[in-house]
Amino acid sequence: MSLSGIFPIDQWNFKSQSILKSIPSEDHDRLCVNMTVESYNKGDVIFKEGAVPSGIFYIQKGIVKKYKVDRDGREQIIYVAGSTELIGYHAILAEDRYPDSATAIEDCIIAFIPKEDFLEVLHNSVILSQRLLKNMSHEYAVLTNNIAVFTQRTARERVAITLIVLREKYKNEEANEDTINISRSDLSNMAGIAKENLVRILKEFKTLGILYTEGRKIMITDIRMLAEISSYSNKSLKLR
Numbered sequence: 001m002s003l004s005g006i007f008p009i010d011q012w013n014f015k016s017q018s019i020l021k022s023i024p025s026e027d028h029d030r031l032c033v034n035m036t037v038e039s040y041n042k043g044d045v046i047f048k049e050g051a052v053p054s055g056i057f058y059i060q061k062g063i064v065k066k067y068k069v070d071r072d073g074r075e076q077i078i079y080v081a082g083s084t085e086l087i088g089y090h091a092i093l094a095e096d097r098y099p100d101s102a103t104a105i106e107d108c109i110i111a112f113i114p115k116e117d118f119l120e121v122l123h124n125s126v127i128l129s130q131r132l133l134k135n136m137s138h139e140y141a142v143l144t145n146n147i148a149v150f151t152q153r154t155a156r157e158r159v160a161i162t163l164i165v166l167r168e169k170y171k172n173e174e175a176n177e178d179t180i181n182i183s184r185s186d187l188s189n190m191a192g193i194a195k196e197n198l199v200r201i202l203k204e205f206k207t208l209g210i211l212y213t214e215g216r217k218i219m220i221t222d223i224r225m226l227a228e229i230s231s232y233s234n235k236s237l238k239l240r
Helices: 025-032 089-094 115-124 126-152 155-170 184-191 195-207 223-229 234-239
Strands: 036-040 045-047 055-061 064-069 075-081 101-104 108-114 179-181 211-214 217-220
Touching (some): 025 115, 089 126, 126 155
């Protein structure tokens, strides 16, 4: 089921997949001339916070979590990136070290584009520069929404929003599936609540017929009710 009219999913997703879409063929060729493709197993680290960036990563298949670790070793997931999204370019643009870490949530296939090739094309491509600027502006709005969720929303609403966002990442329209495959620890970190509270809320959602589970897998059966719990009404959508 489409989220159109019931939940503003664009306000929660980065749009980095649009950065390389339909760029001039000569720019694409220069980006890919030294590109390599690697397979990552679930749990493999793609890059670590504080490391010096050597290139950008294009997710061809799979799901990746971007997160920070606090002094007590607890993770705070900032964003979950899916197929066709770019990660790792912020540090290069800032000429700084990685501000966060990235790890594969499931088996992934990821292309690596060297920093030098990325910067060369960026300096010579007006289209790529414009798309990066537009995308980073949108990312700021997404992160602002996330901050508002942690400060203004109930735990129940946070879980609903998190499940809607993850459904969009995991959904397979060809197979007509809405199966989220994520650990309860990662899910609770994304929602910013204790794991015990997450389990209780998921049990409530199961009782309401919103979803069912098989092990760590979560299947959404009533996305409209989940959107209602998130407190985004059709009226508020029209005002946005």
